[in-house]
Amino acid sequence: MLKNKKKFLMSMALTLVLMSSSVPALATNIQDTNTNQEVTTESNYNLKDLNEQLVMGVAWMQSSAEYRALCYQAYNTGQMIVDQESSKFKQGDKPLAIITDCDEAVIDNNEYEAGLIGQNAAYSEETWGQWVNHADAKAMPGAKEFLNYAANKGVEIFYVTGRNEKTGLDGTMKNLEKLGYPCVDQKHMRLKTDSSNKQPRMDEIVKDYNVIIYMGDDAGDFPINSYDKDVNDRNQLVDVNKNNFGTHFIILPNPVYGHWESSLSKDYFKLSPAEKGKLRKSYLKTWTPSDSNK
Numbered sequence: 278m279l280k281n282k283k284k285f286l287m288s289m290a291l292t293l294v295l296m297s298s299s300v301p302a303l304a305t306n307i308q309d310t311n312t313n314q315e316v317t318t319e320s321n322y323n324l325k326d327l328n329e330q331l332v333m334g335v336a337w338m339q340s341s342a343e344y345r346a347l348c349y350q351a352y353n354t355g356q357m358i359v360d361q362e363s364s365k366f367k368q369g370d371k372p373l374a375i376i377t378d379c380d381e382a383v384i385d386n387n388e389y390e391a392g393l394i395g396q397n398a399a400y401s402e403e404t405w406g407q408w409v410n411h412a413d414a415k416a417m418p419g420a421k422e423f424l425n426y427a428a429n430k431g432v433e434i435f436y437v438t439g440r441n442e443k444t445g446l447d448g449t450m451k452n453l454e455k456l457g458y459p460c461v462d463q464k465h466m467r468l469k470t471d472s473s474n475k476q477p478r479m480d481e482i483v484k485d486y487n488v489i490i491y492m493g494d495d496a497g498d499f500p501i502n503s504y505d506k507d508v509n510d511r512n513q514l515v516d517v518n519k520n521n522f523g524t525h526f527i528i529l530p531n532p533v534y535g536h537w538e539s540s541l542s543k544d545y546f547k548l549s550p551a552e553k554g555k556l557r558k559s560y561l562k563t564w565t566p567s568d569s570n571k
Contacts, residue, residue, distance in 0.1 A: 322551035325397040330557070334532035335391050344530065345418045351527050352423035355490055358524070362489040363430045374486035375427055376479055378493035379438040379449065381531045383420040383458065390533050400534075402441075409440060410448035416456045417529070428459035433486065435465050437478050437498075442468035473497075474504040494531035508540040508560075 338344050355375075362373060380386050389408045393399070408414075424434050440449050446468055453461045467478045479500055482488060496503040499521075501514045515522075522528060539545040541556055548556065 323397050324399050324550050327550040328393045338387050347530050348418040352419040359427045371487040373432045374488050375490045376435045376437050378498045381494040384414040385417050386414050406444050409445040412448045412452040434460040437467045437475050440468050442470050492527040494529040495535045499526050
């Protein structure tokens, strides 16, 4: 009887030891499972998820009266500058010129951007090249009228764009000609050859012309040395040149893409979709309402 009781007590003690040792293991397994769920959620965040962030910007540019109004405002400002500068022009002066970007400065590519929404795909040279050579981008509201007005006043228009000269020249010229833009010829088309930095191409034009307007949707479209600068430097350069905006520089709104995005991180294009999404949100300044129940 005593022997059986000892066996029973030893068995109970062993059971308690096993149970106590399994509790931390169980807790660890639960924690690991939660961690794995977080990792899995982040790893499943793909380009399709990231592209959803385009929806509001693209919808605004494609449908809002406010976007159209800002375009008209920009080109009306340009017309006033043309009137002012052309009235001062004298024989022997350098000929007058406007340097403008193409994309989201005079032609609208939002159909390409909208096409990325719902797709697990990013901008690529291949698909962008197809879009460029499709040559069916629409004119931005008021852009064609403004540039033709300037051309009729004797102002030459130079198109300094980030489009690739080798693969995009023909499609770009075809698109601009179809829309009725002026100065669409080899002389006035200054597409990218080796670098996205537009400053050298703008400097070449300035040698022979009095550039009265720089126009674009990106800080890099203006001679303020913003190329390859980080987000803080770009903001400071704009502040330094604040008096030129509206008098010499005309900027168009573009909340969808641009160098502002890649300036958020030096290695931005090496980041995963999840990392890009997290980085973008890290720049948000937020306000949280107080809890009225407290």
